[in-house]
Amino acid sequence: xxxxxxxxxxxxxxxxxxxxxxxxxxxxxxxxxxxxxxxxxxxxxxxxxxxxxxxxxxxxxxxxxxxxxxxxxxxxxxxxxxxxxxxxxxxxxxxxxxxxxxxxxxxxxxxxxxxxxxxxxxxxxxxxxxxxxxxxxxxxxxxx
Amino acid sequence: xxxxxxxxxxxxxxxxxxxxxxxxxxxxxxxxxxxxxxxxxxxxxxxxxxxxxxxxxxxxxxxxxxxxxxxxxxxxxxxxxxxxxxxxxxxxxxxxxxxxxxxxxxxxxxxxxxxxxxxxxxxxxxxxxxxxxxxxxxxxxxxxxxxxxxxxxxxxxxxxxxxxxxxxxxxxxxxxxxxxxxxxxxxxxxxxxxxxxxxxxxxxxxxxxxxxxxxxxxxxxxxxxxxxxxxxxxxxxxxxxxxxxxxxxxxxxxxxxxxxxxxxxxxxxxxxxxxxxxxxxxxxxxxxxxxxxxxxxxxxxxxxxxxxxxxxxxxxxxxxxxxxxxxxxxxxxxxxxxxxxxxxxxxxxxxxxxxxxxxxxxxxxxxxxxxxxxxxxxxx
Ligand SMILES: [Zn+2]
Numbered sequence: 001x002x003x004x005x006x007x008x009x010x011x012x013x014x015x016x017x018x019x020x021x022x023x024x025x026x027x028x029x030x031x032x033x034x035x036x037x038x039x040x041x042x043x044x045x046x047x048x049x050x051x052x053x054x055x056x057x058x059x060x061x062x063x064x065x066x067x068x069x070x071x072x073x074x075x076x077x078x079x080x081x082x083x084x085x086x087x088x089x090x091x092x093x094x095x096x097x098x099x100x101x102x103x104x105x106x107x108x109x110x111x112x113x114x115x116x117x118x119x120x121x122x123x124x125x126x127x128x129x130x131x132x133x134x135x136x137x138x139x140x141x142x143x144x
Numbered sequence: 145x146x147x148x149x150x151x152x153x154x155x156x157x158x159x160x161x162x163x164x165x166x167x168x169x170x171x172x173x174x175x176x177x178x179x180x181x182x183x184x185x186x187x188x189x190x191x192x193x194x195x196x197x198x199x200x201x202x203x204x205x206x207x208x209x210x211x212x213x214x215x216x217x218x219x220x221x222x223x224x225x226x227x228x229x230x231x232x233x234x235x236x237x238x239x240x241x242x243x244x245x246x247x248x249x250x251x252x253x254x255x256x257x258x259x260x261x262x263x264x265x266x267x268x269x270x271x272x273x274x275x276x277x278x279x280x281x282x283x284x285x286x287x288x289x290x291x292x293x294x295x296x297x298x299x300x301x302x303x304x305x306x307x308x309x310x311x312x313x314x315x316x317x318x319x320x321x322x323x324x325x326x327x328x329x330x331x332x333x334x335x336x337x338x339x340x341x342x343x344x345x346x347x348x349x350x351x352x353x354x355x356x357x358x359x360x361x362x363x364x365x366x367x368x369x370x371x372x373x374x375x376x377x378x379x380x381x382x383x384x385x386x387x388x389x390x391x392x393x394x395x396x397x398x399x400x401x402x403x404x405x406x407x408x409x410x411x412x413x414x415x416x417x418x419x420x421x422x423x424x425x426x427x428x429x430x431x432x433x434x435x436x437x438x439x440x441x442x443x444x445x446x447x448x449x450x451x452x453x454x455x456x457x458x459x460x461x462x463x464x465x466x467x468x469x470x471x472x473x474x475x476x477x478x479x480x481x482x483x484x485x486x487x488x489x490x491x492x493x494x495x496x497x498x499x500x501x502x503x504x505x506x507x508x509x510x511x512x513x514x515x516x517x518x519x520x521x522x523x524x
Binding site for chain 2: 034035036038040044045063064065066067068069070071072075079081082083085089090091093094095104115116117
């Protein structure tokens with residue numbers, strides 16, 4: 001059973017754009033500070049119900065990556081994927097923007113894009129709306 | 145609580161069976177296991193049946209084809225660990241004193257049903273962004289490379305070993321040895337994993353008959369193998385930034401199995417582990433505590449995991465060589481361990497093997513480390 005509140009959360013855009021910077025929506029446990037992206041109903045670490053909504057930093061660091069050469073029909077291969085680590089101590093899987101092979105440890109920023117999905121196969125905007133990790137620009141990251 | 149014994153084992157050839165249904169494959173494995181045990185249809189008191197993509201009531205269809213009906217039948221779906229979860233359930237029912245003779249079956253008919261790469265369920269956020277199962281393991285492999293200096297050649301050696309072992313297994317899907325160079329020359333699926341480092345799509349079934357100590361004595365014979373421990377765990381939520389080369393899920397299933405059986409990693413003589421990808425075998429055996437963390441790929445190159453090595457891994461050919469009919473895989477691993485412990489493994493026999501381990505781990509869902517993991521330790 002999903003509460004109305006959770007159902008609303010699912011419909012929400014999974015990111016916010018502030019001053020041109022894309023921030024992923026996430027949930028932080030007010031009791032133990034564990035961060036989940038996407039958010040969830042109950043904290044797995046401590047069982048606390050109800051996470052507070054936060055926006056992740058617009059930049060992270062590539063933890064690992066791959067180049068996918070075979071996928072399902074909705075995707076145009078080859079494409080790069082990476083796991084991005086954020087300062088908030090949460091890791092998120094994102095397609096990488098552009099053709100350049102990602103590198104472990106590389107700083108990236110979140111940008112909006114269609115990623116490797118073929119035109120016409122994009123899901124309705126929802127928890128899965130598309131965004132990608134692009135090379136970090138020289139621009140200073142603001143606080144948070 | 146009664147000890148649990150495997151008193152019968154059966155398995156169809158793994159591979160492509162376009163002319164057979166899943167029910168027919170399942171029934172064939174069941175009948176072979178019953179004959180092997182010397183148990184009649186009417187003696188089976190309950191059954192657990194694992195499958196993943198076979199639709200509703202696979203167990204009733206397969207057992208019905210095999211002449212078994214009316215008993216409690218429990219259908220199990222637990223990703224690639226479905227079959228071994230069936231064994232866990234069946235063993236638990238004997239330990240609980242509910243039954244004396246229970247069947248566990250794993251069955252899957254996949255060819256024709258699938259093309260391309262497996263993905264997590266399509267509602268999964270990561271799958272919608274393009275994550276595939278090979279990509280998950282490819283990204284873990286990139287970390288193993290970065291942290292331990294592991295190379296593509298070393299991973300290819302894992303595939304070459306398992307495909308070589310499969311040649312000695314008449315039930316295996318692949319019948320030809322493949323060299324390290326041939327593995328590396330095969331098509332890239334998800335960098336650094338090549339086609340020959342990914343388990344194939346397969347059809348097949350495997351079954352075991354489990355019995356209580358009392359029933360085992362009544363059956364007589366000396367071919368029974370003791371199931372010293374059977375454990376099941378699910379993946380923990382991923383909180384924080386964990387080392388993706390570490391298999392917490394595998395270790396928790398193994399730790400409980402070692403504890404329950406009183407058997408330690410150093411007692412294990414050989415292992416069948418879930419090598420859905422070449423890198424997966426390394427992550428498993430390191431997670432099981434059978435090889436030092438980060439060192440397995442280099443040790444494979446030295447021959448330590450060969451059939452005549454210090455600790456043979458996937459002597460059956462593993463998923464890479466024998467084939468991977470998802471729901472059947474976990475049961476087939478136990479069938480292999482049973483045949484090794486009975487000295488019935490033919491050309492791939494490990495001399496003097498008395499303790500073997502089967503590890504099965506499946507699936508991926510956003511936010512958890514893995515779906516399900518089982519460890520079965522068997523001994524004579
Ligand atoms: Zn918490």
